[in-house]
Amino acid sequence: MSGSAILLQFLNGLAGASSLFLLAAGLSLIFGVTRIVNFAHGSLYMLGMYLAVWLSESVGFWPSALTAALAVAALGAAIEMSLLRRLYPVPELLQLLATFALVLIARDFALWAWGPEDLLGPRAPGLEDAVEIAGGRFPEYDLFLIVVGPLVLAALHLLLTRTRWGILVRAATQDRDMAGALGVNQKWLFTEVFALGALLAGLGGALSVPREPANLTIDLSVLSDAFVVVVVGGLGSIPGAFLAALLIAEVKAFAIGLGFSKATLVVEFIVMAAVLVLRPWGLLGREAAPLRGPAALEPPLALPSRNVLRALLALAAALALVPLLSRGYALVLLSDVLVFALFAVSLHFITGPGGMLSFGHAAYFGLGAYGAGLLLLRAGAPMEAALVLAPLAAGIGALAFGWFCVRLSGVYLAMLTLAFAQIVWSVAFQWDAFTGGSNGLIGVWPSAWLASRTAYYYLTLGACLAGIAILWRVLYSPFGYALRASRDSPLRAGAIGIDVRAQQWAAFTLAGLAAGIAGALYAFSKGSISPETLSVPRSVDALVMVLLGGIQTLTGPAWGAALFTWLQDSASREFDYWRAVLGAVILALVLALPGGVGGLLGGRSTR
């Protein structure tokens, strides 16, 4: 690389850093005051893009960008007033799920309003040309973007340090309760902060229109970028977000410049990992105060009574008899139910008793599925070997990612798991030659002796029930107790010789292995794998299953998986926009039934 090429690549990185910073600063600001990690932040960015493209047809780019940002801010205020206000007192897992429901609704809304095709935006009038810099050509618009980032940083800094409003925001960030006790009207402050964060996200989206087309998957991809930036910079720190946005954008620009465009996410991951090892709370972040655990008042885990054990055995026997009655669609649906029950139980294992919020559990399900497909198709392994070895791939993935994850807790952990899952998804999505890219892998069929629907059903039944039984049983072992102890009180756990991180790391790996078994079984039952198998919505599906069944119950997640799989199966055949319907169901569930269906059915007694 010549000197001038390096300079141009550097400027390119600066331009990319600006919109990344706008997004991350809003996310950080909202979290600082409301303590809610807004998963819909990427969706606000996406809506900003679509609105800007759409409005520019009638009013031109510059007015449309401003209008789009203001419209998104208004939407943000409406969301805060109608939804988030009800969410402040609920556990953080439910908050995250509710904002994810907004992601689903926003995406289906954009699909309905603007269609599935990418929308190409206009160029910015007055800045269409390129200028000569160090012998190369550099777009004027990118120079403009380079200026926007520091300008916004300076404006935010002045706003937060020099105005009365900024002082109130900082006071609320430091100590919400004390600010309230001193008479700050929190209701409006929260709304205003959320609207400001939304404004920044919408502006970031609108300003990126001349650089890239608006599309439906940008919400989650910019969200995971923003998470990486916020984790690297330190949650709640605006200057930290700026530094981290520069770092990440530069690293990406140089990875592309050096010809590793497919490896940008991997490089991003390595940078994040390095920062987290050296500074677990980010470059400019401070150690987070311990967050409310999801199960502070969970009752003790009693052994199931004889009657409950008998009922579960009877259920297993009934499942074994199903092929005698029906060999049709019921078997397919039941196979799916079993696979997702194991998947949900493995997630519950770390999220409930383990206390680790994971928004990226599909990564391990997907590693199992892709592991099986790749071993069969690329390595020429026999199906049986692929089925046994694939979960190990998921376990190894969980071992590697888990090492970083257990160093964090609460929402930091949730963001990190999501970022890892997004990275695994990108590799599967981008590496056409190996993973089949967006088409995925086809021809992943079981061996002849397992090819019949009945035979494969029995294999699935045996493996899933055994996996679930083992995970449940482990919770009653000393290992399971030490895991719950690490969640209940890390302080006391350390003071009686428990290695909290090692305990959580082992549990994370075990859960990843179990999810990998589910993924491998799923791959062979469908015959094909697509990147959707390990996408973030799949991770959220699992969380919804756990939540639906009740996170504080042991068997709840399995019931939740059954109910969810059945609902999804019927809904996706009935409605075009079933993701939005799912989002609405999640919102209803979070607002009306935080204890889950398991809790409603008296699931406590089956603990």
Place this chain on the structure above:
Amino acid sequence: MSLLEVRDLSKSYGGVQAVRGVSFDLDAGERVAMIGPNGAGKTTCFNMLNGQIAPDAGSIALGGRPLAGLPPRKVWRLGVGRTFQITATFGSMTVRENVQLALLSHHGRLGSLWPLASDAHVEEAEALLERAGVKELAARACAVLAYGDLKRVELAIALANRPRLLLMDEPTAGMAPSERGDLMRLAAELAREARTAVLFTEHDMDVVFEHADRVLVLDRGELIARGSPGELRADPRVREGYLGDA
């Protein structure tokens, strides 16, 4: 050689010197009270002794083995038990399970994936609970206990590894006067029979003068006086700085 040797221990938070050049010894079987006003550095000292925070300077040795800078779990394995000023127990477990888990850890069985934890070391756990006077609470969930009871559950947990050194941070806070006497008599028993060294912080001077063999007085991070309760009662600096002229 003393059981515990603390030399020139220092810790600052930002610009605040919380503990400055603190040195003292503790012998096996001795009960020592650490007193001082709020902010004197008592809890910081405790946190350094059990590995919760690493000292900036100075050394800590237990039976000749250095332990400054080790994490709490390793300090515990060397035989240091601790109760906290704000109690820390496992809320989603019963009182007995809390103690059973500490015993499982003591016996090196935390990695086992199969046996039922609730069947492990039942008798030993019951004996510890009886000793701490909370046997009748064994089946209750820790999350619903009263504060004074939690203090005693913590003590039972702390005794699970037969500590050589027991650190009790305000053990009697939140207890009725009669309960305080019971708890401190239990500490005396441990010191006498198991030769456990007991270091405790306490705001109630009656408890201190009745139950401590020696007293360390901390003020603004420094040890300003030490001696038997009788000696300190006569020390004008202690009277002025801490006891008042009562």
